Amino acid sequence: MVKEQQQTEVPQVSGKIPAVLTFLSRKVIPHSPPFAAWLLEWPLSYLANWQWGGSLWAAVGLTLSSVGLTAHTYWVGRNSKRQRQLLATATVGAATGWFTAATLAGPTMPELVNVWLMGGGALSVAWSITMAMRVNPEKTESVDGSEKGLLEKIGLAKAMMKKVKVEPNKVTIPVEFDRGAQTQDDGAKARKNLAGKLGVPENAVKWHADPEDAGQGAFVVIPQDMLKEPTAWPGPSAPGESIGDAPVPAGVYEDAGTADIWFPGDEDDGRNAAHYQFMGMTGSGKSQGGRVILTDLMTRNDVVTWLFDPSKGQQTFGPVLHGADWAMLTMKECQAGISILPNVITARADDLGKHGYDQWTPEAGRELGMPYMVCWFEEVAKLFREGVDLAPIAQEARSAGITLVFSLQRSSHTSMDTDVRGNIAGSTVFGTNSAIDSGFALSDETIEAGAQPETWRNRKAGYCYIEGPGLDENRYATPIRTFLLDKHIAGKVIADYEHVRPKDAGRVTAEAAGPAYTNRKRYRAGQEVVVDRDGDDVDYELEPSDVALHETDEEYADIPVDIDKPLPECPPEMDVPFGQPQKDTKTREQALVALNEVLNEFAAKNRMEFGPKDITPHLERIGKTSSWVRRELSRLRDEGVLDDTDEAGVYRIKTLASTA
Numbered sequence: 001m002v003k004e005q006q007q008t009e010v011p012q013v014s015g016k017i018p019a020v021l022t023f024l025s026r027k028v029i030p031h032s033p034p035f036a037a038w039l040l041e042w043p044l045s046y047l048a049n050w051q052w053g054g055s056l057w058a059a060v061g062l063t064l065s066s067v068g069l070t071a072h073t074y075w076v077g078r079n080s081k082r083q084r085q086l087l088a089t090a091t092v093g094a095a096t097g098w099f100t101a102a103t104l105a106g107p108t109m110p111e112l113v114n115v116w117l118m119g120g121g122a123l124s125v126a127w128s129i130t131m132a133m134r135v136n137p138e139k140t141e142s143v144d145g146s147e148k149g150l151l152e153k154i155g156l157a158k159a160m161m162k163k164v165k166v167e168p169n170k171v172t173i174p175v176e177f178d179r180g181a182q183t184q185d186d187g188a189k190a191r192k193n194l195a196g197k198l199g200v201p202e203n204a205v206k207w208h209a210d211p212e213d214a215g216q217g218a219f220v221v222i223p224q225d226m227l228k229e230p231t232a233w234p235g236p237s238a239p240g241e242s243i244g245d246a247p248v249p250a251g252v253y254e255d256a257g258t259a260d261i262w263f264p265g266d267e268d269d270g271r272n273a274a275h276y277q278f279m280g281m282t283g284s285g286k287s288q289g290g291r292v293i294l295t296d297l298m299t300r301n302d303v304v305t306w307l308f309d310p311s312k313g314q315q316t317f318g319p320v321l322h323g324a325d326w327a328m329l330t331m332k333e334c335q336a337g338i339s340i341l342p343n344v345i346t347a348r349a350d351d352l353g354k355h356g357y358d359q360w361t362p363e364a365g366r367e368l369g370m371p372y373m374v375c376w377f378e379e380v381a382k383l384f385r386e387g388v389d390l391a392p393i394a395q396e397a398r399s400a401g402i403t404l405v406f407s408l409q410r411s412s413h414t415s416m417d418t419d420v421r422g423n424i425a426g427s428t429v430f431g432t433n434s435a436i437d438s439g440f441a442l443s444d445e446t447i448e449a450g451a452q453p454e455t456w457r458n459r460k461a462g463y464c465y466i467e468g469p470g471l472d473e474n475r476y477a478t479p480i481r482t483f484l485l486d487k488h489i490a491g492k493v494i495a496d497y498e499h500v501r502p503k504d505a506g507r508v509t510a511e512a513a514g515p516a517y518t519n520r521k522r523y524r525a526g527q528e529v530v531v532d533r534d535g536d537d538v539d540y541e542l543e544p545s546d547v548a549l550h551e552t553d554e555e556y557a558d559i560p561v562d563i564d565k566p567l568p569e570c571p572p573e574m575d576v577p578f579g580q581p582q583k584d585t586k587t588r589e590q591a592l593v594a595l596n597e598v599l600n601e602f603a604a605k606n607r608m609e610f611g612p613k614d615i616t617p618h619l620e621r622i623g624k625t626s627s628w629v630r631r632e633l634s635r636l637r638d639e640g641v642l643d644d645t646d647e648a649g650v651y652r653i654k655t656l657a658s659t660a
């Protein structure tokens with residue numbers, strides 16, 4: 001009985017011993033060396049005084065040793081951080097200086113004892129603090145052998161793995177390199193090795209270089225393809241608003257969130273206007289992706305589109321023709337339109353300059369009655385093969401409020417003028433035929449980070465990468481799938497929002513374009529309309545074979561589309577003719593107070609998520625336009641009052657802080 005009791009008690013007592021040892025090894029022992037050195041110095045100096053006290057030669061030797069050790073400490077610490085080098089040098093100088101004095105005069109002198117107690121104790125605490133601060137909270141508390149082995153196996157020996165962040169279908173692995181021996185290029189090269197080690201596709205691992213520290217970065221692993229099921233187009237992103245106030249959502253990233261494209265520049269944000277190329281092999285989803293962009297553009301109140309297609313006629317642009325300001329669908333028409341663009345660019349740039357604008361802005365558009373222009377070129381390779389010179393237009397158009405979009409299969413030097421390609425700042429790249437083709441449109445940094453559109457070819461329609469001004473560069477290599485937008489829905493939306501978009505390109509543009517623009521061919525849903533010199537419409541019925549508005553794209557033929565899904569309504573206050581903006585009725589301070597009241601009311605009703613349609617009924621109360629409210633909501637998001645959601649334009653209230 002007694003033996004059994006003893007046997008049960010022994011493990012309880014002995015089980016505490018490892019815990020105590022663990023505590024000592026982790027919390028106490030790492031901080032003990034400075035204090036141990038401090039406490040040992042006094043008895044050592046006592047022995048030294050007994051041996052050499054009063055000796056002249058000992059005084060000289062100890063002084064030289066003190067100076068030499070101090071200088072040596074400073075020299076060997078040259079590769080350490082500056083603070084650490086200075087602290088080590090000061091410590092060695094103080095310790096050796098005190099030891100020399102104590103050896104010669106005796107450590108029991110009151111002055112030397114006080115210096116040892118106060119100065120030595122302070123330096124020991126200082127070193128303890130320094131050692132504690134070396135433990136970076138971003139790094140893992142302990143890196144086991146398997147983690148070290150992982151980095152070694154992928155070619156990053158001596159690199160340090162920081163705290164791994166695990167999210168649903170996303171793992172972020174921060175890495176700090178062996179500084180001076182490794183760089184971010186080594187991280188990019190190790191990306192493929194990590195994919196092989198984890199057993200995932202190469203493009204499932206991305207490398208995100210730290211833009212502020214060349215000695216670290218992060219691997220981002222997306223194990224499962226979250227884009228297999230396409231996302232239905234959610235509807236116009238900012239109907240009736242300015243192209244300069246909100247980007248155009250193209251699709252969704254594989255790790256959540258919408259992928260946006262900005263067209264105009266913004267001096268306040270430091271963003272430049274940009275030309276784009278849409279590149280991808282046949283069947284990769286370029287036409288579908290382009291339709292998403294064009295349909296959204298055609299619901300804005302200050303943008304017009306000029307469409308060029310010298311090859312396929314109405315096959316590509318058919319569903320959106322009635323939303324275009326001008327559509328040129330033959331080689332002859334395209335050449336005529338291109339020939340007048342230099343005059344248009346000069347006239348628009350001159351008018352902007354006269355009124356003090358360095359580039360097009362929404363304010364300039366309203367003041368001058370000059371909508372932004374997007375010139376979209378399908379099958380542009382045919383134009384280059386015919387010798388059409390687009391380089392001067394590409395070089396000068398952006399400052400005049402004109403974006404050029406070039407859509408083609410392969411932007412090599414044989415298909416696109418390299419001078420034109422050099423002026424393109426944005427790219428939307430779908431599946432390509434080879435890595436060489438991908439390099440014509442994507443930057444080297446994006447490819448090194450993990451972008452590989454050649455792995456999709458035309459087997460994953462709609463998959464793409466997007467680069468461009470205003471986008472997060474760390475997401476350039478993150479796959480996107482464009483929204484699924486049926487032709488019928490696109491045609492209906494464009495017809496429903498006809499009253500929103502500008503009636504024409506504006507006086508300055510029209511005068512510079514001349515009769516070719518005045519007599520341009522116009523389209524309506526199911527009809528072709530020619531506007532004569534007197535401004536009257538002459539209707540011509542289209543043959544059914546000319547434009548297939550209700551067919552589904554071949555690459556999406558096996559995906560059901562709900563064409564009866566109701567479309568979002570256009571709010572009444574957005575039905576404003578171009579050039580006649582809504583007037584502000586309150587100062588900014590008054591409007592911010594009203595906006596804060598609205599958000600507080602939402603929170604009181606437990607409506608923590610809201611979108612533009614929820615704010616619209618309160619615009620009169622706020623006393624500002626919807627564009628102003630959109631900018632303020634974006635500011636509140638940046639300040640942490642609001643948070644983004646997975647749905648474009650919808651915010652979540654995080655805190656009820658003042659909006660002022």
